[in-house]
Amino acid sequence: MALHLYNTLSRQKEPFVPLNPPYVGLYVCGPTVYGEPHLGHARAAVTFDVLFRYLRFLGYRVRYVRNITDVGHLEGDADEGEDKILKKARLEKLEPIEVAQRYTALYHQAMDALNVLRPSIEPTATGHIPQQIAMIERILERGYAYVVNGSVYLDVERYRQDFPYGILSGRQVEELLAGSRELEGQAEKRHPYDFALWKRAEPSHLMQWDSPWGRGYPGWHIECSAMSIHYLGVPFDIHGGGLDLVFPHHEAEITQAHACFGPEAQNQARFWVHNNLVTIQGQKMSKSLGNFITLQEVFSGKHPKLSRPHAPMALRFLFLQAHYRSTVDFSEEALMAAHRAYLRLMTAYERLLEVRPGSYSTWAVAPWREKVFAALDDDLNTAAALALFFEQVDFILRLRRQEAFLTPDDLALFQQTWREVLQDILGLLPVLQVERSKWNQTLNLLLALRRQARLEKNFALADLIRDRLQEMGVRLLDFPDETLWEWAE
Ligand SMILES: [Zn+2]
Structure with missing residues (x-):
């Protein structure tokens, strides 16, 4: 048997064969650094840490890219609401970069504690603005996007003439229409399900860059397409993330890759792998x-x-x-x-x-x-x-x-x-040396006392020690010549 992975694209397990063995390109969506890392972050990081470790164990040379989203992720996950990092910066009276760096550091600390290995490359969205602009320009040249008032939107209707849309999430455009709401900024779009590649910034906006369309900032989805393809090429082997990212984020990434590179992009990644939630x-x-x-x-x-x-x-x-x-x-x-x-x-x-x-x-x-x-x-x-x-x-x-x-x-x-x-x-650390030696010494002392009690026929005391240890989750195993212990289930 060889490694099989469930591919969200095909909805089945497929044998994993790298595109260019022994190299494997793995991209996983990292945190948006505007708050403390939580259980959901840990689940995704541990899942792909095990995949990374196992691929390396199998002898592959893995380039593992996990990004930091430090701009462009709006509150509504779509093109609505305030930028999550800007909002935090405003509330805490900090520069956006202070917010991003503080929560990046807390994320690293928590991942280190969980024994999650650092990725090979950890790119930030703000560090890859030129790559994102280049990708948007190419999508415009190919006719799959349009400019309105300094913002750029992907034209889903135009895209659907050449490519199937919704192949990852299985969602139909008709369903999306039924579910879409009238939102601020939606008026600029030709269709409600078009999504922003670039957003025009008001002069007061704290994070903005020059672009061919005026000053603004990138959309959340284009970041991951640009950074993954920049470091891993297109298509690459595995794109991962939490199940909640399938739509709209990953569906948008696939759309952008095809809009930019044509059918050769082949869904941006060969395998799309998603961990479930907590x-x-x-x-x-x-x-x-x-x-x-x-x-x-x-x-x-x-x-x-x-x-x-x-x-x-x-x-x-x-x-x-x-x-x-x-x-x-x-x-x-x-x-x-x-x-x-x-x-x-x-x-x-x-x-x-x-x-x-x-x-x-x-x-x-x-x-x-x-x-x-x-x-x-x-x-x-x-x-x-x-x-x-x-x-x-x-x-x-x-x-x-x-x-x-x-x-x-x-x-x-x-x-x-x-x-x-x-x-x-699996990345399990041995029980802490210090913790273990202190614990072992205490336990050995109790076992010695119990042995002595039994020799003196003080069975009440011997049983008390056994029962109290049992309550603490330690089971004693009596043999004629010695007593061993183990953690009870
Ligand atoms: Zn992403």
Whole structure:
């Protein structure tokens, strides 16, 4: 089996074959840096971090481009409302670039905590104005856009004469018409579903650039087409993002690519990959519902829905336990369960590293390893891969107890698979060294006290220690010669 990815364009899983092996071009829509990073940012970043890590593991040379949107993203996601960064700057009395840099730094901090690797290139929209203008000029030359009062709009009706529109989202223009509202600035458009490539700026507008159409600023959609194509060519291998970006953002990107480069653009990217969203107790996360949770609030525990701080690895594990195309329902209970599962798995991994090889094997490692990679190859099914590791936790205990055996080669392959998949591909950090050593010392002290109590036939005290540890999520395993412990499920 080779890696298969679900392609939103074809609505099916397809074998992943790069256009120019061993190179792979991957573009993912990054954050609009006007507010603190939240659970939705983390889900997208972890999803594509695993894809990036796995492609590299498979031997590809990946150029991973993830942008920073620091201009042009309007409140309504379409051509309506105020620019999100400008609004924040106005409210906080800051320069727009101060807003962008502050929230970019907070985003990086949170992603580092989640062990999300930095992309190869992280371009900003404001740093690529000439590329965007060049693309818009070419779209105008080819007749797929028009200029009104210093703004440029993509002409969807004209485009539809030559290309199918709506191929990614499956939306029909007729549906769009029915859903469109009368909005400010819409009067300039020939059709309500045309969208802005460039917007004219009022003299008071804080972010504006010279262009062939006067002073203004780029539309949100053109940024991603221009930056992805500038660094990866067209078409490139994989374009990713959250499911909420399929329409209008990604549909507009495909339209722009065809309008600029013709049919050779081939949908801008060969694969369009989308991660599903995070819900909060079954509801969509939104500021208006009061269930909006930032990553800093998760890590610090300072949120009405949280009672204590949570480790970034618990959140990463919560996401990995689901398939990336399923929703993840966030709650403190789910997060704590994910943390216990993560600790249980990593403790088993540490115990595996202490196992000594035997002279024969009582179990075949290679077929199990194949199943693990088959799960990852099956559209990055991290949930199925993790389940295969959990199935081996008891086996590791038996290896450690010398009730089961692996030859040196089998043991090495088993240990290698745990390291490669858990650490290198899924990006799980080992339990913190400091945390572990303090915890181990305390636990060993309790186990020694319990052993002493049993020797003195004080079984009430021995049971008390066992029961209280059980409440803390630690299960004791008594053997005639020693007591081991593990994280309970
Ligand atoms: Zn984008």
